[in-house]
Amino acid sequence: MPSPLSADRPAPQPPERAAVDVLINRTRRLRGDVDAVRRDAVLVDEDDPQLRWQRALCELAVNQLDSLGAHLGQLKEGLSPETAEQLAAEPEQELSQGTGREPGSLLSRVGSAEWDLLTDEVSWSAELFQIFGRPPQSDPLSLDELPSVLLPEDQPLLTSLVTACLVDGKPIDGEFRILRTDGRIRTLHMMGEPVLDADGCTASMWAVLRDVSELRRSQNVVLRTRDSVRRQQHMARTERRMAVELQEAVLPPWRGSLRLPQQGPGALDVAAHYLPSESTDLIGGDWYDALQLPDGRTLLTVGDLTGHGIPATTAMAMLLGALRGMAVAGIAPGALMGHLNQLLESSVQPALGSAICCRFDPVSATLTWAQAGHPAPLLFRNGAGRPLPPPDGVLLGAASGVAFEQDEVTLLPGDVLVLHTDGLTRRSDRGAGPEETLLSLAPRLAKARSAQECVRIVVEEYGGTERLGDACVLVARIGA
Template identity: 35%
Template sequence: MTGHPPEDGAVHPADEFATLRLQIEDLRRALTAIRGGDVDAVVLSGPQGQQLYTLVSADRPYRVIVEEMGDGAATVSERGIILFANRRIADLVGTDRAALLGKDITGLVDASAADTLASLLTTVPGTTRHGELVLAGAAGSTVPALASVTGLDIEGTIVRCLTVSDLTDRRRNEQELVGAYADLTRSTRELEEAQRIGRIGSWFWDVASGELDWSIQMYRIFGIDPGATGSTAQQALATASHPEDAAAATAAWDRALADHQPFVVQQRFIHADGSLRHTVTRGEVICRPDGTVSGMRGTTQDVTEQRRAAEAVVEAREALVRQTMELAEEHRVKESLQRAILPARLPTAPQVELAARYLPADRPSLVGGDWYDAFWLPDGCLAVAVGDVVGHDLDAAATMGQVRNALRAYAFSEGTPAAALTRLNALTTGLHDGGLATAVFGRLEPSRHSWRWASAGHLPPLLISPTGVRLLADPAGMMLGATSGTSFADALTPLSHDDLVLLYTDGLIERRDRDLDAGFAALVHAAHDLVRQPAEVVCDALLDRLLPAHGHEDDVCLLALRLTSRAGAARPAAR
């Protein structure tokens, strides 16, 4: 609304009243417009020219908007002094709004964002610039913010309007998204690695597009270039499929689409290098709520190695069965040969009690040359012998038969055990087959209560007597077959009633986990309470106490002779 003074400078009462009425009418209309909210400002002419007067209520809606908006806002002078700040920006920097007015705007940002803010504050009027700032919050905290600065020229005065949006939630969401993506990437790699290790791939078929989506392992299983897609991949798959399996695979696929049931199909594929791969595919149909098929998904596993391993196991099992049967048959032959060579029964006499045991090794492949013998001589002496031929095969068993039979012959022709072993050694070395053996041979004279014996590298006999249990001292003598010209010596052991002499082979006392002396000590200890026990009882007790519960690796041979209270009576007829 504008007032106009008279142009000619003269004042007439009538005109003055008319002018006043016009001014009053103008003021009335202006007041009505102001009350109705149709006027925000009034321009009045005066001595200082036209002046603009804004109404306090005119900018109230805008102030409400600025105050209630979710972003922080501030008006900054050209020198960067804060002229206005809303509550939100005060909350972001953790201070009172009144404390912000008149302060430098640069105090609101972290030092790291000072250059960015300085650049934004150069925004010229009529333009808007954007950037990211870091607001300096309370207690050293920071707030990431997206800033927008608009330059304004108000009647020659340059001001800049700053708005800031809190990016804290966005940054948190971005970090969570980055973490989720990293987890997804890691899970994808782990899945691919697991599929590679397990030689298993996954696939999905979309019924609408007809496209097959494969994991990377599927390409490896089929021997197809991973770069192949769509029809190219399907054509490569058809080419790699074994012609004998294609019909069965197609039938399983079609049947699953018809009955909506899971399926399993075995199929072979031929790689470009000609190698054959065996696979097992498992799939299931995916249906929409209305029952129509939307696709199919499943896995394919390369079971070539498992199949080869299974075939190898079958072959190995068959070979093991054959080998076991062959070993069992060989063992039966060896044992039959050995038992045929051993005496069918021991000689009997009232004055002497005899007992013998022979146990072959637990392993069927091991039947050695352990042997024993007992027979009456023409002079009334009882000849007893125990020996061990080196080896665990048919040759050892055959050598054992030769040694036993030869010793029988020499026992009848030679006068002493040492002389018989000397002849036996000459025979063994003369065979030139490299055979070696040990033996202990003796003559028991019941009437004289004496036992004369000689040893060819064999273990010392054990004497179980009421006076004590001990090993008999060995006379000199090397193994049979070791060297020609070896001499042997006799030893004479007096015996009393209830004395028992035990001859044995190394299988009774030798063990992998102890030395021979420990074996001798174990033998003496095991026999300490067997004085005056029958020969049969002694043999069984020693086997039970000395042999391992889990089996024995070597043959075991025992021969026990016990002088009874009737020793000295006439011997029975020779037999």
């Protein structure tokens, strides 16, 4: 029985793959164009600060487009609606917490600087003053003063980068965090190189500093979300494995056809099969069972509980155990359904369930049965099929103190009885149950020589289709 769906609001829809493909292609073309400009900029005069600035911006643009391409690739793979909601909510949460996001173009978050080692002159671009949160009329920071605005734990990194550049001539490429005068912490990416004089000595150092605070924040959001998704997937896999193991431990262990009772005339040839959902990995609370009772009669039952996973399989195990015990004690199907209803009502974990309980007497060939909001058994005889008229019964756990009626039907040798849960319903059935399709199988079931062959026919019909949930089918063939 599928769990009720909330209709409070529509689920967020993933982007169309075609649209994402277009964006990826555009990003690749733009990346190629910028890369061509970057290659031309490598050939320019190193002594021209304006051209060095152009080359540095090209480097940043290529890196940014590479990151964009990677993110679009992840978007094409697709995220769950829950993950999409979380990603969409993160920026709003960050803004509500006052991160101080600054609007503007990429250029407003990139500044340049040059420190002359011979004259101690420092030149900052207007954008760099804005990045550091300093008034334009203030003095730019020297290399000795620059570490003072960094977080203490990042100061050694900057010192190491600057020393390697000035002493060893190595280019600078690193990130650090600054504490601005307004109390905001920003993450800066610094790229720089030494400028050599005619003798090959370091005369000055230039650098491009980029505010990457929002980029790093977005990356952290993606990392946290990815880790969260991985944890959820791991938990889901673990829960599914436990639910499957519990289900396999509770459902009957027999495979193939089963003869009940094992001796005497009028025995039933019984076979059953569990069909997992084609659209979800979640395990539901479906069950089937066939059991020989102490008085020689046979119990046949199928049922379904709302919910999925461990809670559903745990509740199913409890209910099926109680059903078996009461059937062995000789309680008739109608009264048995009433006791199951009381059991679900008193359970700590509320649930609804539907079920059929049948008791077959091989001596009189009489089937006594009761149902609780469940599809009626289908009786196939002489190449035709029909549902049995259902006695009154409501869903288990839906109401208190209700009575469940029971009915009797006489079966003939060669009759085929099909019990199923409503998970057999296919999405293409448009609200109709599976009975019409099952009844259309009557000619094939009439030619079947065993209950196992009948089950195989049903599974072939439904096994490869997209159904609303997992399902069980049980077939009993009356012998001579």
